[in-house]
Amino acid sequence: MSDVKPIPLTFRIIAGIALLVLLVPVSIVVMAGFNSGEFLRFPPDGLSLRWIKEFFVSQTFLPAFKMSFGLALATTFVSTVLGTLASVFLTRSTSRWREMLRALFIMPVILPGVVLGLALYVFYIWTDLGLARSLPGLLIGHVLVTMPFVIATVTASLVDFDLSIEEAARALGASPLQAFMKVTLPNITPGIMAGTIFAFIVSFGQFELTLFLSTPDLQTLPIAIYTSLRYAFEPTAAAAGIFAIFLVTVSTLLTSRLVNLKKLLRRH
Amino acid sequence: MSDIRLENLTKTYGHTHAVEAVTLKIEEGEFYALLGPSGCGKSTTLRMVAGFVMPSMGRIWIGGQDVTPLPPEKRDIGIVFQNYAIFPHMNVAENIAFGLKLRKQSRAQIETSVKAALDQVGLTGFGDRYQRNLSGGQQQRVALARVLVTKPRILLLDEPLSALDKALREEMKFWIKNLQQELGITTIYVTHDQDEALTMSDRIGVMRAGHVEQSGTPREIYEEPATLFVTSFIGQSNVLDVTCLEAGEGRATVRLADTVLKAGLRHRVPVGAGAKLVIRPENVLMGAEAEATGVPLLEARVLGETYQGAMLRYRLDVAGQELVAERQNQMHLACWEPGATVKIGWTPERARLLPAG
Numbered sequence: 001m002s003d004v005k006p007i008p009l010t011f012r013i014i015a016g017i018a019l020l021v022l023l024v025p026v027s028i029v030v031m032a033g034f035n036s037g038e039f040l041r042f043p044p045d046g047l048s049l050r051w052i053k054e055f056f057v058s059q060t061f062l063p064a065f066k067m068s069f070g071l072a073l074a075t076t077f078v079s080t081v082l083g084t085l086a087s088v089f090l091t092r093s094t095s096r097w098r099e100m101l102r103a104l105f106i107m108p109v110i111l112p113g114v115v116l117g118l119a120l121y122v123f124y125i126w127t128d129l130g131l132a133r134s135l136p137g138l139l140i141g142h143v144l145v146t147m148p149f150v151i152a153t154v155t156a157s158l159v160d161f162d163l164s165i166e167e168a169a170r171a172l173g174a175s176p177l178q179a180f181m182k183v184t185l186p187n188i189t190p191g192i193m194a195g196t197i198f199a200f201i202v203s204f205g206q207f208e209l210t211l212f213l214s215t216p217d218l219q220t221l222p223i224a225i226y227t228s229l230r231y232a233f234e235p236t237a238a239a240a241g242i243f244a245i246f247l248v249t250v251s252t253l254l255t256s257r258l259v260n261l262k263k264l265l266r267r268h
Numbered sequence: 269m270s271d272i273r274l275e276n277l278t279k280t281y282g283h284t285h286a287v288e289a290v291t292l293k294i295e296e297g298e299f300y301a302l303l304g305p306s307g308c309g310k311s312t313t314l315r316m317v318a319g320f321v322m323p324s325m326g327r328i329w330i331g332g333q334d335v336t337p338l339p340p341e342k343r344d345i346g347i348v349f350q351n352y353a354i355f356p357h358m359n360v361a362e363n364i365a366f367g368l369k370l371r372k373q374s375r376a377q378i379e380t381s382v383k384a385a386l387d388q389v390g391l392t393g394f395g396d397r398y399q400r401n402l403s404g405g406q407q408q409r410v411a412l413a414r415v416l417v418t419k420p421r422i423l424l425l426d427e428p429l430s431a432l433d434k435a436l437r438e439e440m441k442f443w444i445k446n447l448q449q450e451l452g453i454t455t456i457y458v459t460h461d462q463d464e465a466l467t468m469s470d471r472i473g474v475m476r477a478g479h480v481e482q483s484g485t486p487r488e489i490y491e492e493p494a495t496l497f498v499t500s501f502i503g504q505s506n507v508l509d510v511t512c513l514e515a516g517e518g519r520a521t522v523r524l525a526d527t528v529l530k531a532g533l534r535h536r537v538p539v540g541a542g543a544k545l546v547i548r549p550e551n552v553l554m555g556a557e558a559e560a561t562g563v564p565l566l567e568a569r570v571l572g573e574t575y576q577g578a579m580l581r582y583r584l585d586v587a588g589q590e591l592v593a594e595r596q597n598q599m600h601l602a603c604w605e606p607g608a609t610v611k612i613g614w615t616p617e618r619a620r621l622l623p624a625g
Contacts, residue, residue, distance in 0.1 A: 167320055168353035168411075170340040171440040172367035172418060182366075 033238035083150025113208030150195035157191025217251035270331025277326035304475035345413030361395035367418035506591035525587030526569040530616035551618040552593035558613035
């Protein structure tokens, strides 16, 4: 006799269909990238590494990939630091502005990217600080849309965090900053790590906002793929997609591995 | 080691007074319990002494030093929380070393102190365990070791036993008390458990609604409760409606169901008006025992009997008022069936008169 299954069959079927819908396009992109033919098509004409090689010598995709990677790294760093600080305020402050600030921080993911992009673009032009169509301007935009993810995950771990642990550190002689760095921070690391993964992925794949803020010499990978597909249907775009999928998957696995590894090490 | 003085300590949140004008002096080396129901302000008081809550008014002195404006880390206190607050990302040794590292002690010094602290709390060899591998009682010991190793001036304990099961609680009660006496450290112990307060403390402050209702030795609190609240919160009491006939120096004469009785008096009770007579169940004498003492007797009807092994509990009716009497379950003592009438009485010293309401 097998155990009673806690998940109804209907749910399993729905989950299976959903997984299929999610995975099929991804595998199509991957296969299209290994196409041996001239054009982006599915099913592929044959298998080859032709377009993968092409990606490495491409004048648009490789720089765009590096650009996206660098921008995502910088965004993740800034977002994680600012988002963590914001989360501490949002969970611990008794200020009456707290709820309003929370709404403001979350806003960038609620607003359509196009609206936010347009708003930032107009704002940059209006302030005339040289932010329009510049790397710092793009970074600010990416930080705005990724920070809500960091805030969400870090806030969740701060809410679970038992404040008396920090208080115990204070009573033992730690200053507020020491108590936070030595006791609170190590205990909310899983939340912060989850936030960084989100921030990296969201920034790496960000499209609408970037469309408004980038220039031909400031092209991110999503923009480069989009532009190339508008004019030519070359499989290099799919090859670039393979690298994007690879990067995002590896970084996610790696980070979750690192976090879990730390937990494992602590156990004994 | 230091004494603690609280002067007019008050904490208000909006319009509610969490703690109102608490003035206390806790002597050097004393074990002082703040006892009261939840929400009475005992924890807030402790948190003000620790420095986590800023008083709205009043001052706090530790060893003659006004610490009111100081943050917790500058107060040189030790606090143990209800959930022990062991740092989960550090092992036991690192937990205990935490305060010493902040005090910039040398590696060798810290190692020696940590080892001594572990021995002191009976956790020798537990240094590399983590919090999740410790039982509640062990966490409790680690929390105490972590605090005591820094040699704090005072020790603050916030319901430290409430998370433990009953058997362990009994054991830890005596263990903590012994440790405290050994070290001679001034201690404030917050609890809602009257047993803990009575057995562990040198003195108890009973709190209600932000006030200290009574402060005194366990014996004073139990035997001479100052208010009806203290009476009902500590142990069990019969509270009877009586008429005050005469109120003198520490003694009052009252009438209960046509019988004139005497009772101890601490408060001003208006003569001729209604008052409350308080008597503990174990002090109500029944039958031959009552008659033998020569005290004024009352006629009671037995409503019911509860068998409790070592004790017998009788529910009695005296002129329409119900009261409970408790006596040892011994062979030579008489028993009464429900419905029977029995003479009862008590020695005047055991009864107290308190103002009504």
